[in-house]
Amino acid sequence: MDPSSTIPTEHARTADLVRQVTVLVGSLVAIAGALVGSGAAGGESQTEVGDGALAADATLVAPAGPAFSIWSVIYTGLLAYAVWQALPSRRTDARQRRVGWLVLASMVLNAAWIAVVQADALVWSVPVIVALLVVLAVVHVRLVASRASGLLERVVLDGTLGLYLGWVCVATVANVAAVLTAEGLTVLALGPEAWAAVVLAVAALVGIGLAVHGRGRLAIGAAIAWGLAWIAVARSTGEPTSLTTAVAAATAAAAVVIATLMMRLRRDEDAGVMA
Numbered sequence: 496m497d498p499s500s501t502i503p504t505e506h507a508r509t510a511d512l513v514r515q516v517t518v519l520v521g522s523l524v525a526i527a528g529a530l531v532g533s534g535a536a537g538g539e540s541q542t543e544v545g546d547g548a549l550a551a552d553a554t555l556v557a558p559a560g561p562a563f564s565i566w567s568v569i570y571t572g573l574l575a576y577a578v579w580q581a582l583p584s585r586r587t588d589a590r591q592r593r594v595g596w597l598v599l600a601s602m603v604l605n606a607a608w609i610a611v612v613q614a615d616a617l618v619w620s621v622p623v624i625v626a627l628l629v630v631l632a633v634v635h636v637r638l639v640a641s642r643a644s645g646l647l648e649r650v651v652l653d654g655t656l657g658l659y660l661g662w663v664c665v666a667t668v669a670n671v672a673a674v675l676t677a678e679g680l681t682v683l684a685l686g687p688e689a690w691a692a693v694v695l696a697v698a699a700l701v702g703i704g705l706a707v708h709g710r711g712r713l714a715i716g717a718a719i720a721w722g723l724a725w726i727a728v729a730r731s732t733g734e735p736t737s738l739t740t741a742v743a744a745a746t747a748a749a750a751v752v753i754a755t756l757m758m759r760l761r762r763d764e765d766a767g768v769m770a
Contacts, residue, residue, distance in 0.1 A: 511586045518599045522577035525602035526570055529609050548617055551729050554672040555691040555740045558665065559733065562725030565662050565718065572655030573602060579651050588644075590652070593637045598656065601630045617674055624663065624670050631660040639709050654714045660705070661718025665726075668698050692743040698723060702751035711759025716751050723748035 551559050576598065585591050604627040611619045634656050643649040672694065685693070702719040709715060727744035730737045 508587070511592065514591070514595050515581045515586060518595050519577050519581040521599045522573060522602055525599070525606045526573055526577075528606040529602070530570065548673045548677040549612070549669075552734045554669070554676050555687055555730060555735060555737050556672045556694055556726055556744075557669050557729060558722050558725035559729035562722055565658065565721060569655065569659050569662065572651060572658065573598075575651045576655055579647070590638070590641050590643070590648075593641070594634050594652075594656075597630055597634045597637075601627055601634065601659065604630060617677055621671055621674050624667050628660075628663050628667050631656065631663055635660050635705070635709065635715070639712075653712070657709075657712050657714025658718045661702070661715040662722055664701055664705075664719055665698060665722030668694055669722075669726075688737055688739045691737070691740045695723065695726070695740070695743045695747045699747035699750045702747070703754040706751065706754040706758045709758075710762040711755050711757070713755060713759065716755030720748040720751045720755075723751065 547553055549557070551557050579585065580591050580595060580598075604623060608620055608623045608627065611617075611623055638653055638656065643653055672691075698719070702716060702723075705715050705719075706712070723744050727741045727748065730744065731741040
């Protein structure tokens with residue numbers, strides 16, 4: 496055997512190790528920065544920056560405060576993923592080669608979003624969160640195209656990234672609305688409640704589309720429904736009160752849950768037929 500034929504393999508192994516170490520260290524730094532910047536470790540919280548532009552009462556599609564507790568679950572999952580992907584057994588894993596760098600990019604973008612908001616550059620938060628959403632969407636497509644090796648991988652990778660993607664879908668809607676309101680772009684032909692209903696309908700369609708594409712991935716549907724449900728709570732119990740928006744948000748949440756469960760059941764039925 497020609498010794499030179501082993502060179503690509505050695506190069507690949509080195510690249511895998513570099514990816515593991517970089518993702519682990521970068522993830523820890525990005526998550527720590529996000530926790531500090533978000534106010535979770537002290538300091539000004541996201542709802543207080545920008546004169547309250549991101550507060551629960553800033554727009555009709557802003558979720559109530561408790562909705563953001565989902566970040567504690569997402570961060571915990573991302574920490575678990577960062578450690579898990581660094582295990583020697585994951586070094587040459589094909590799925591990690593396809594998504595490892597992208598997961599790190601998502602965490603860096605999340606930390607960048609927090610830094611931008613903390614710097615009161617709210618307008619720039621929109622392109623950052625859209626970039627984050629695109630990266631997570633690519634991760635989703637790549638994960639759906641392959642199968643997890645076991646329960647642990649389904650939880651720390653597919654589950655965590657599913658929650659992450661689902662929540663960022665809702666957060667993007669809230670973020671864009673907050674920026675438009677902060678910039679004074681609130682005079683819309685249909686009226687604020689009608690536009691809120693349209694936006695929530697779009698969010699529901701995105702959730703349904705992800706349910707169909709992911710064949711009922713529960714984490715994504717749960718995160719989207721969670722965010723939409725808390726918008727309904729915010730508009731029915733706090734200012735600005737809007738029964739129309741609350742009903743639209745609750746309906747959107749229900750539609751995502753139903754679509755996710757239906758696709759999940761269909762997938763399980765197909766798996767039973769093939770067994």
